[in-house]
Amino acid sequence: MKNRGGGSAFKIAAFLVPVGVLFAAFFLYPFVFTLFASLTRWRGIGAMRFIGLGNFSRLLGDPTFRLAIRNNVTWALAAGFIQVPLAALVAILLARRPRGWKVLRTVYFLPNVISTVALAMVWSALYNPQYGFFNGLLKLAGFEARNFLGDPSTALVSVIVSSVLYIGYFMIILLAAAMNIPQELYEAAKIDGANAFQQEFLITLPMLRGTLVTSITLAMAYGMRHFEATYLMTGGGPAYATTTMGIDLFLKMDALRYSEASAAGVFLILLGTVVIVAIRRILGTKDPMSEAGQ
Amino acid sequence: MSKIYGSKGPRLGAVLAVILKWAVLVFFLAVAVIPLLWLVLNSFKTNLEIQTSPFSLPARPGFVNYANAMAMANLPRLFLNSVIVAVGTVVLNLTASSMAGFVLAREAWKGRETVRTVLEAGVLVPILAFMVPYFTLVTRLGLYDKLVTLVLVYAAINVPVSIFLVTSFMRAIPREMEEAAIIDGCSFVQRFTKVVLPLSRSGLVTAGTFCFIYAWNEFLMAMLLTSSISARTIQLGIRFFTSQFITDYAGMFAAIVLSILPSVLAYVFLHNKIIAGLTAGAVKG
Numbered sequence: 001m002k003n004r005g006g007g008s009a010f011k012i013a014a015f016l017v018p019v020g021v022l023f024a025a026f027f028l029y030p031f032v033f034t035l036f037a038s039l040t041r042w043r044g045i046g047a048m049r050f051i052g053l054g055n056f057s058r059l060l061g062d063p064t065f066r067l068a069i070r071n072n073v074t075w076a077l078a079a080g081f082i083q084v085p086l087a088a089l090v091a092i093l094l095a096r097r098p099r100g101w102k103v104l105r106t107v108y109f110l111p112n113v114i115s116t117v118a119l120a121m122v123w124s125a126l127y128n129p130q131y132g133f134f135n136g137l138l139k140l141a142g143f144e145a146r147n148f149l150g151d152p153s154t155a156l157v158s159v160i161v162s163s164v165l166y167i168g169y170f171m172i173i174l175l176a177a178a179m180n181i182p183q184e185l186y187e188a189a190k191i192d193g194a195n196a197f198q199q200e201f202l203i204t205l206p207m208l209r210g211t212l213v214t215s216i217t218l219a220m221a222y223g224m225r226h227f228e229a230t231y232l233m234t235g236g237g238p239a240y241a242t243t244t245m246g247i248d249l250f251l252k253m254d255a256l257r258y259s260e261a262s263a264a265g266v267f268l269i270l271l272g273t274v275v276i277v278a279i280r281r282i283l284g285t286k287d288p289m290s291e292a293g294q
Numbered sequence: 295m296s297k298i299y300g301s302k303g304p305r306l307g308a309v310l311a312v313i314l315k316w317a318v319l320v321f322f323l324a325v326a327v328i329p330l331l332w333l334v335l336n337s338f339k340t341n342l343e344i345q346t347s348p349f350s351l352p353a354r355p356g357f358v359n360y361a362n363a364m365a366m367a368n369l370p371r372l373f374l375n376s377v378i379v380a381v382g383t384v385v386l387n388l389t390a391s392s393m394a395g396f397v398l399a400r401e402a403w404k405g406r407e408t409v410r411t412v413l414e415a416g417v418l419v420p421i422l423a424f425m426v427p428y429f430t431l432v433t434r435l436g437l438y439d440k441l442v443t444l445v446l447v448y449a450a451i452n453v454p455v456s457i458f459l460v461t462s463f464m465r466a467i468p469r470e471m472e473e474a475a476i477i478d479g480c481s482f483v484q485r486f487t488k489v490v491l492p493l494s495r496s497g498l499v500t501a502g503t504f505c506f507i508y509a510w511n512e513f514l515m516a517m518l519l520t521s522s523i524s525a526r527t528i529q530l531g532i533r534f535f536t537s538q539f540i541t542d543y544a545g546m547f548a549a550i551v552l553s554i555l556p557s558v559l560a561y562v563f564l565h566n567k568i569i570a571g572l573t574a575g576a577v578k579g
Contacts, residue, residue, distance in 0.1 A: 007401050007482045015397045015486075018390035019413065019453055026450035027416050030427035037426060044430065090322055093315050104319060106565050108326050113561040113568070115511035117529045118554045122329045125336075125543070131345050133332055165325045169572070176573040196311065225420035228513055232533065246422045250514075258426050265423035272420050 034269075037262035044258045055263035064240050065264065068248045069271070071156060075244065076223030076275060078160050080216040087170035088212060092204055094171075095178035105175065109168035120232035123162040124149065127233075149234055152241035159242055163229050170215045177211035178204060217279045224272045245271075337547035344543050359548035366542075368523055369549060372531035375441060376510060379527055380556075382445035383509035384502045387452050388460075392498060395460035396486045400472065410461065416454035425518060432519050439525045444516060448509040456501040459571055463497025464490055500571035503564045507557045528553045 007015070038055055040048035059065050090108065094101045111119065126133040127148040135145040148158040185203050194202060205212075227246030230236065236243035236251070245268050252261040336344055338355040363369055397403070398410050428447065437443040467490060475489045491498075513529045520526050526534075532546075532553050561568065 007397060009403070011482050012397045012401055012403055015393040016409070018386075019394035019457065022390060022446070022450035022453055023413060023416065025431070026424070026428070026447060027419060027453075029431070030424035031419070033427040033430075034423060086322075089318060093319060098315070098319070104323065105569070108322055109565070109569070110558070110561065111326050111330070113507050113511075113557045114330070114554050115513065115529050115557065117511075117513050117533050118333075118550045119329070121532065121546070121550055122333045125547075126329060126332065131543075133328075136349060165322070167322060168326070172569055172572045221418070221420075225422050227422055232513070246420075249422065249425060253425055253429070258430075261426050265426065268420050268423040272418075276418070 031269075034262045034265045037259055038266045040259050042259045043256045048259070051259075055260050056267070059260065059263050059267065064243060065245070065248050067240055068243045068245045071242060072224050072226060072244050072271070074156065075160065075226045076220040078164050079219035079223040080279075083164040083167060084170050084212065084215045084219050086165075087167035087215070088174050088208065090167055091171050091174035091178050092200055092208075094175050095181075095204070105172065108171055111166045112168045116228040117232060119162070120229050123229075124233050127158055127162075150238055152238050155234055155238060155241045159230050159233050162233070170219065173215055174208060174211055177208055181207045213279065213283045216283065217276050220275045220279060221272050224275055225268060333547055334551055337544065337551045339544055341542060341544050344547075359544040360552065362542065362545040363549040363552065366545060369528075369531060369552065371523055372526060372528045373552070375524075375526060376528040376556075378441055379444045379448065380506050380509040382442070383448040383452070384505045386445055387449040387456055387505045388498055388502050390449065391453060391456035391460050391501060392491060392494070393486070395457060395464050395494075396490055398457070399461045399464035400467075400485070400490060410457070413457045414454050417458070421451055422514070425514075428515065429518055437519075439520050439522055441525050443519050444509070444512075444525070444527070447515050447519065448505070448512060451515075452501075452505045452508055455504055459501040459504075459574065460494060460497050462574060463494040463500075467493045496567070499564065500567045500574075503560060503567055504571060506560055510557050510560075 037048065039050060039052060041051045041054070042048040094105060125131075127135075129135055129145050129147045129150070132148075134148065138145060146154065148154050181204065185207075186199055189199050189203055225246060226244050227250070230242050230244055231247055231250070234242045236247040245264055249261050249264040249268065252264060335352065337359055338352040339359075340352075343350065343352060394413075398406060432438050432443055432447075437446075471493065472485055472489055475485055480488060511529065512527075513533070516527045516530050517533075520530070532549050
C-alpha cells in the first residue's frame, strides 16, 4: 500500500530527522570520537597528537586499571551467576501463581525504579558502623561492630550484595517466559507421574534456556559497565578495593587525561562486546537476543 | 502442587517444599522492602533516636525533618529542575521516537530494517564509555550547565528503548484502520496524528514512563554536565548538598524520601505498563 496517504521519500526522511539528530550526536559521534581520541595524546585543549596504541599499553600496565578489570569481572560473575539464578528461582516459584503472586512481582521490582543515589545512601546507612542496621543486628547477636564499606576486605562484597539481591528486572523477564510455556507440557508430565520438582527440572528449566542465556548475557554486560552504586558508596575505595573501569575512566577524565579516559572507554565497549559474544558461545545458544521467550 | 500419597515421606516433603518456597519469597520481599521501610521510619525519628535505637519506632512522629529538609538544601529548586528535565525528556523523546516509529513501522522503504537494527542496537552500548565526548561536545556547543542539555542527553539515551517499544506497538495496528482513513482522504501526516498515534497510546505511555523514571533517577551525566544550582537535579542535590546534613541524618533521610516519591508514584500508577514493557522486551529480546 504505497499510494494515497503514503509517504514520499522526502516525508519519510523528514520524520526520521529528530531521532537521527539525537542518535548521531549522542551515539554515533561519541563512538567515532572515542575510538579516535584513544589513539591520540590529548588533554582537552590544543590539538590531538596521534600516538597509536600507546594509551592502551599504558592502561594495561596500570595496576589500578587491572584491579578495576578484575572488580568488573567479579561484578559480572556475581550478576550472571548469583543474581540471575536467584531471579530464575523466584520466577519459577511465581510462575505457579501462588497466592499474591502479582503483588509480589510488583514489589520485587519496586527497588528498580528508585534512584541509585537514594539506594546507595540507604545502603551506606545500613552498613554504617555506628547506627547501621547490620551492625545493630551484629550487636544484638553479641558481635563487634564492623566497618563494612571502610574495610578493604569486605567493601567489594558489601557493595555487590547491596545490588545483586535486587532481582526484580531479571525475575520479570524470566517470569514472562516461564508463563509462556504451554500448560499441556505440564499436564502430560503429570500423567507420566512427574512430581513438581521433576516438572521444573525437566520442563521449565530447559524451556527457559534461551531467556536464561539472554539474562546472564545482559547481567554480565551490566556488570562490566558497573559504576553508580560503587561510586556513590565507596568512591572506588578504600585503597581502590572497589574501583571499576567506569570509576577509573571518570577519575582519569577528572584529571584531564582525556585520551587515556577514551582508551578506557574503548576498553569498556570492547570487553562488554567480548562478554556478550563469549557467553553466547559458551552457553551454546546461537542467537539469545532473538530467541528469548519465544 | 505435588501429589500427596498415603505414605508419610512425600507428605513431609510437600510440607517442606511449601515452607521453603515461602521462605524464599518472603526473603526477597524483605530485601525489596526493609531498606525502604527503614529509610521512611528514620525520616520520622529524631537524630538521637537514630543513633541510640535503630530498630524502634519514632516516639513522636512528625514532619519536622521534612520541613528542615525543604528549608536547608535548596530542595524546592532542585525538585523543580528535576521535574523540568524529566517532563522535557518525555516530551522530546516521545515526539522524536513516535515520528521515527511511524515510518519504521508503517512505511515500506529501502534500508528500513538496517536503520531500525542500528537504532535498537544502541541499547547495547555502555553510555558510560562516552563521558569524554559528551563533556567536550556539550562544552563546545556552549550547553554546559543547562537544563536543556540534560533533556537532550536523556532523550537521546532513551531512543533505542523507545524506538523498540513504540515500533512494536505501531506494527500491531491493523492495516484496515489506516486504509479506512486513507479512503476518507487522510494525508500522510494525518495518518500519523489521527490514526497511528492514538492507537499506539499504550506503547507511548510505557515508553514515556521508562523515560520519566530514567530522567528522574539519572546521576552520572547530571554530575558530569552541570555544576550550579540552576541546572542540578534532585539526585545531585541529595548527593552533594547532604554535606549540610552532616549532623542531621534525620533531615537527610527525609530529603531522600522526598526524592524517591515521584518515581515511586509513577510506578504505583503505571506498574502494569512498566511490566508489560519489560515483558515485550523479553519476548522479543
